[in-house]
Amino acid sequence: MNFHYPNGKKFSPIASSAGKKPSGKKVSYSNRGMTLEEDINETNQYYLANGIAVIHKKPTPVQIVDVHYPQRSAAVIKEAYFKQPSTTDYNGLYKGRYIDFEAKETRNKTSFPLQNLHAHQITHMQQVDEQDGIAFILIRFASTEEIFFMKFNELYKYWERMEQGGRKSITKEEIEKDGVKLALGLYPRIDYLKTVQSLYY
Amino acid sequence: MNFHYPNGKKFSPIASSAGKKPSGKKVSYSNRGMTLEEDINETNQYYLANGIAVIHKKPTPVQIVDVHYPQRSAAVIKEAYFKQPSTTDYNGLYKGRYIDFEAKETRNKTSFPLQNLHAHQITHMQQVDEQDGIAFILIRFASTEEIFFMKFNELYKYWERMEQGGRKSITKEEIEKDGVKLALGLYPRIDYLKTVQSLYY
Numbered sequence: 001m002n003f004h005y006p007n008g009k010k011f012s013p014i015a016s017s018a019g020k021k022p023s024g025k026k027v028s029y030s031n032r033g034m035t036l037e038e039d040i041n042e043t044n045q046y047y048l049a050n051g052i053a054v055i056h057k058k059p060t061p062v063q064i065v066d067v068h069y070p071q072r073s074a075a076v077i078k079e080a081y082f083k084q085p086s087t088t089d090y091n092g093l094y095k096g097r098y099i100d101f102e103a104k105e106t107r108n109k110t111s112f113p114l115q116n117l118h119a120h121q122i123t124h125m126q127q128v129d130e131q132d133g134i135a136f137i138l139i140r141f142a143s144t145e146e147i148f149f150m151k152f153n154e155l156y157k158y159w160e161r162m163e164q165g166g167r168k169s170i171t172k173e174e175i176e177k178d179g180v181k182l183a184l185g186l187y188p189r190i191d192y193l194k195t196v197q198s199l200y201y
Numbered sequence: 202m203n204f205h206y207p208n209g210k211k212f213s214p215i216a217s218s219a220g221k222k223p224s225g226k227k228v229s230y231s232n233r234g235m236t237l238e239e240d241i242n243e244t245n246q247y248y249l250a251n252g253i254a255v256i257h258k259k260p261t262p263v264q265i266v267d268v269h270y271p272q273r274s275a276a277v278i279k280e281a282y283f284k285q286p287s288t289t290d291y292n293g294l295y296k297g298r299y300i301d302f303e304a305k306e307t308r309n310k311t312s313f314p315l316q317n318l319h320a321h322q323i324t325h326m327q328q329v330d331e332q333d334g335i336a337f338i339l340i341r342f343a344s345t346e347e348i349f350f351m352k353f354n355e356l357y358k359y360w361e362r363m364e365q366g367g368r369k370s371i372t373k374e375e376i377e378k379d380g381v382k383l384a385l386g387l388y389p390r391i392d393y394l395k396t397v398q399s400l401y402y
Contacts, residue, residue, distance in 0.1 A: 054329055058259050078280070079279070080278035092292075092299070093301075093333075093334040100294070131252075133255070
């Protein structure tokens with residue numbers, strides 16, 4: 001395996017996915033070197049191992065252009081491009097109900113820029129909401145390491161405000177008012193289903 | 202874009218995914234050149250466009266090893282490998298309930314070989330079943346172009362038979378007895394939710 005970074009940029013699979021972080025670099029997280037995505041994945045593994053829920057991250061969508069088939073070894077993808085995801089990153093099942101969410105991190109201290117979300121992700125969450133699924137977003141402020149849970153319908157208020165010419169972000173005050181701040185733990189790390197349970201069941 | 206097939210093999214994204222077909226070649230389908238995956242994707246688009254359900258195929262999981270970042274153009278993945286999926290290919294939401302399924306095609310005329318499924322896909326469907334989700338499989342016989350719907354618990358009977366040393370396939374008679382043959386249409390092409398509706402609601 002050869003690693004070539006002609007631009008001096010490090011490759012991070014997370015930075016390339018929909019869960020892109022502002023700079024593409026890993027954000028230190030409670031000095032554990034964990035990213036938001038890693039914490040959510042561990043949380044989902046905890047839920048799965050304990051029979052609580054079945055929630056997985058979707059693979060990063062990739063457009064494959066060229067594949068080599070060396071003799072006696074695995075197929076190698078030699079040319080491919082990142083595609084924009086058409087849905088959110090996480091979905092699954094909790095107590096019979098469909099769960100669907102996106103997780104985003106910002107280095108911004110006072111607001112969450114809505115450019116972190118794509119219009120088709122909003123459309124997707126809207127479709128989920130209409131079909132009686134549970135759609136929400138997790139927002140992490142890197143500076144304070146706080147994570148907020150926001151229901152889709154709250155998020156959508158601010159999305160609509162932007163579409164009507166209003167500000168292109170949600171202020172932290174608004175997130176504190178309309179979202180729920182998650183307590184962080186060890187097992188699981190980010191117990192977002194506790195909030196799902198209290199808000200939807 | 203360069204296409205190199207040193208082995209004389211053609212690249213097919215479907216053949217490389219979990220929805221692998223026995224030969225890796227496209228099977229003619231009602232002379233329309235459509236694969237099972239394409240028909241299911243079109244069906245899902247129909248469901249989505251008509252507000253019936255929100256069901257998507259998960260992207261093919263890929264392990265990315267090397268990415269180049271050319272100046273002023275999109276990141277290019279230069280080395281990556283296909284990973285075995287840890288879940289099924291399709292999931293989503295229908296009338297508030299979680300839907301999860303795998304679709305497989307066989308050229309075998311008299312039975313469906315269970316080697317088309319991975320043990321962890323069975324485990325995943327079992328987890329979905331335990332959380333009150335709707336898990337099933339679609340089996341297509343390429344020779345007759347018939348598609349059968351089989352609930353996970355029926356499929357699991359045959360999986361257990363294999364694990365207990367029994368036959369490594371489900372005979373077509375068993376599939377006809379325990380599954381439901383789907384009528385094929387134009388819009389949608391494979392109306393599997395009609396069967397979901399009659400079996401689970």
